[in-house]
Amino acid sequence: MTGTTISAVEAGLGPSGLYGVPLVGEGHPLGKKDFTSDQEVRWCPGCGDYAVLAAVQSFLPELGLRRENIVFVSGIGCSSRFPYYLDTYGMHSIHGRAPAIASGIAVSRPDLSVWVVTGDGDALSIGGNHIAHALRRNINITILLFNNRIYGLTKGQYSPTSEAGKITKSTPMGSLDTPFNPVSFAIGSEATFVARALDSDRKQLTAVLRAAAEHRGASFVEIYQNCPIFNDGAFDPLKSPDTRDEQMIRLEHGQPIRWGEQGRHGLGRDPRSGQLVSVEVADVGEEALVVHDDHNEDPAYAFALSRLSDPPIGRTPVGVFRSVRRPTYDDMAREQVAHAQSTQGPGDLAQLFAGKDSWTVD
C-alpha cells in the first residue's frame, strides 16, 4: 500500500515544488509591477523587510507561474504584513498559525504555489509546534522566516532567537534563555530543505528562494533581517566589508567549504572524531576540505554545519544546508484518495448509508 503510494508520487509528480502550478505561458511575461499591490508599504524606514519584499517581487516573475496560483500566508508580526504588498492571493492570519492554514491550502490544491511568511517570534515562539510539524510532514510549502532576533511589532522584547543576556524592556537585567538556532531547529524537525540568506544580499537571497520554490516539500529559509529600530546592526558582522569575508561561510553544493580572505579558511574533518573542524587551507591543502553536499541524506551533516554559527553573531554559514528528496504529505494524501478511487471505484453514498444491516418497511 505504502509502496504504491510512494512510487506513484515519485513516478508521476516529479521533483519540482512547482509541478502542477499553471504557468503564464509564452508571450505574457509578468514583471515586478504585476506582483506589486496597490497598498502602501508600512514598515519602518530602513527595515530589512523592504529588501526582502523587493527581492521576492522581482524574483517571482522568473518562476513563470500564473500569479493567481500563488498564495502567501502569514502570521502576526512585522514581517507578516508581507502578503498585503504582493498582488497575489494572500492571507494575513493569526499568530503562529500560518503553517497550519497553509497546510490545509496545500493539501487541498496541488495547483497552488503556497508560501508562508513568518518571523522569529511567530515561527519559533507561539507557532513552534506548527512549523515543526509542517517540516516533518514535508508539506509542499515554502517557509520564509524573517529573523531579526527581536520582537518588533510589540516594540522591542527579546525573541526566541535573541542572544542570551539581551537587555530589552521585558528583560532589563538580561534575557535568561538560550536562543534557538533556526537552521538547527528545522533540521531537527526532519526538514528536507533548509537554507539561510541575508536580506542585504539580493543575489544570494534570490538563488536560495529559487531553490526553495523548486524543492518539492517543505522548504525552510531563514532570512537574517535587520530591525533598525529595536535591534539595529544585529547582523553587521556579516554585512560590513571589514568583517564579512572572515565571518560568512557561503555554502555551495559541490564546492569545498572555504571562506576568509582568498578562501584561506576551510572546513575539514578531525581524523579521529570525524567532527567538522575549521582548518587553514595552507596547512592542510584543498583536497582535505569538506566538499559541500546538500543532498547528503544524513541530517547530522547539515546539523553539524548549522552548529558552525558562533553566537551571538560571528562565523555563519549561509546558503542551502540541506536539500533532500522525500515524498510530500500532500502528494501522498491525494495519492491515497486516487488509489482508493482506482481500486474501489468512486464512492456511492446510497450504498454507504445503507450499510450492512438495513431493513425495509413497506
Place this chain on the structure above:
Amino acid sequence: MLKQTQQLHRVVIRLAGDSGDGMQLTGDRFTAESAVLGNDLSTLPNYPAEIRAPAGTLPGVSSFQVHFADHDVLTPGDAPDVLVAMNPAGLKANLRDLRHGGDVIVDTDEFTKRNLARVGYETNPLEDGSLDGYQVHKVALTSLTVAALEGHEITKKEAERAKNMFALGLLSWLYSRPVEGTEAFLRAKFAARPEILDANLTAFRAGWSYGETTEDFAVIYQVQPAPMPPGTYRNINGNTALAYGLMAAAARCGLPLFLGSYPITPASDVLHELSKHKRFGVLTFQAEDEIAGVGAALGASYAGALGVTTTSGPGVALKTETIGLAVTLELPLIICDVQRGGPSTGLPTKTEQADLLQVMYGRNGEAPVPVLAARSPADCFDVAIEAARIATAYRTPVFVLTDGYLANGSEPWRIPVIEELPALQVSFATEPNGANGEFLPYLRDPQTLARPWAVPGTPGLEHRIGGIEKADGSGNISYDPANHDHMVRVRAEKVERIAESIPPLEVADPDGDARVLVLGWGSTYGPIAAACRNLREEGVHVAQAHLRHLNPFPSNTGEVLSRYDRVVVPEMNLGQLSLMLRARYLVDVAGFNRVRGLPFTSTELADHLRTVVKEVAGA
C-alpha cells in the same frame, strides 16, 4: 422443553461488565438484531475513560443499555427491566437503577470471594437475600462457555473471552431475535482467525441452546416490530450520522470535504469514520493539535473546499482564535463540538450540554457565530447538512453541537434518498465586481450580506484578506472608527438574517390549552418528549418545543415564549439557554438542570413538570 411465549410492548436491557468483557460489542450486536427485527430503539453506552481500568473494580465497569419496543421510542429508558451482570462490580454499579422486580442475569463464576471483596461486598448478594426483590437467573456463563469450547484449538483465556457471545446467544434466544446478522458479523470480524471465529460462533449458539434447554428460563419474549413510515432503515449512532451528514453536504454543495482534526473523546469516531471514505474524495488531516486542525480546515475552505473540524469542549477552547479569524475572513467553516462533561478535562466519556455559552460567546471582540444542535443520533445527519447550508450561503463559521450521548447512542435511521436532500448551491466568484473592473472581496450580497468566495487560482481576483479590520467593500486594512462600527454591525446583522431562512419554532400542544411550555435544545429532546407524552397520558397538559437553531433563534421564538404562563427549560448545564432566552426576550424562564454526565430520565422531568403545571393552575 416447551416454553411459553409472552408478548411485550417494550423492554430495557442493560449489559454491565468489566471494560474488557466486550459489553459495548455485545450491546451493539443485540441492538442490530433488534433493529433488523423492526423494533424502534434507542441505546446508551456508558464506559470509563480509562482504556482498561483495573479488572473487576467499580470504576472499570462498562455498560450498554438498549430500549426496544413495538412503538415509537424516545429515550434509552429510565430504568432497565433486565440487568445482565458479568461480575460483582457490574451488579453493584447498576442494581440501583433496575426496575423493582426486574430480571437479573449474573455470571456466577465471577462471584468469587476475591471479586466480591474487591467491590466491597461483605457477603455474596446472590446468597444473602439482597436480590429478593428481583428475578435472579444464576448462570455459570464462564464455565459453560469454556465447556462448550472444549476441543477447540484455543487457550483457556480465549475461551473465557467468548463468554460475551454466550450471553448474547442467551439474550437473543430469550427475546426471539434474528441471529443471521450477528453470525455474518462474526464471520467478517474474525475472517483472518478461523479458530477464534469458530469459538465465538460456538459460544453464541451454545448460549442460545442453553436458553432452550435450561429450566431457569420458562418464558421467551417477543416484541413486535414498531410501525414506522415506509422506507429503508438502519441503526446509526450520532458520530456516524454526523460523518455521513458532512459527506452528503459536501456532495450536495459540489465541494470536496476536508476534515482537519485532532483526536479527542468523544469526537474521534467522526475522524475515524471520515478517514475510511477516501474513495469519496474526503481528505482527512490529523493535525498536531486542535489549533492546527481548525487552521488547516480554514485553509482548505479558503482554497475552495468544505472545511470542517471536529472536537469536544477543550478543543473548542483551543480553536477559538482561529474561529474568530474565520468570522472576520467571512469564510465557510463547520466546527463540530461533541460536548462532554467539563470544565477542563472533566468527564471525557460522559455527556453534558455546557458548551453552549462557550460557542456563543467564547471569542474576543464581537464575533457572532451561528449555532445548531442535533436532537437525536440520526438528527446529527440533518444538522450537518443545515450547517453546510448556512456556512456556504452566508460565508461564516458554524457550530454544530452534539454530545457524548448522541455521539455513541443509536437509533433507527430512515436512510434518505440522496437526490431528495437539500440542494446546496455554492458559487465561487469568477469576475471582478467593482465599478472600475477591480475586485472588491467584501462587496456583499444585499440579501444575505455574504461576501464573494473567491478562491485562489481565479485570475483577476487576486486579493488579500486578514485578521485586521477591513474596509467594507475593498477589504483593505482600515482603522477608521466609523468603518469598524459598521463592520461589527454588519457581521452581527449577517448572522441575524439567517433567521429569515430557517423554519419557525414549532410547538407541540395536542390539547391546545397548555399553560406551561417545555423548551429544550440538543439531546434532551428524547427525555423531554417522553416526559410530555407520559404527562399527557395522565391528562396533564404541557406544550413542547425544541430548538435546533440556537443562533440565531427562529424569528417567532419570542412570540412563542410569550404565549405561556410558564416556560421550563431543561438542560444538562446550570441554565445556559435560560440565560440566553432571558437576556434576549426578557422572559423569566425556569430552568430544570442536571449535570451528572448522563441524560436525565423522563420520570424525573415528568415529576418536575407535574408540579409546575399544578402551581400554574393554582396561581
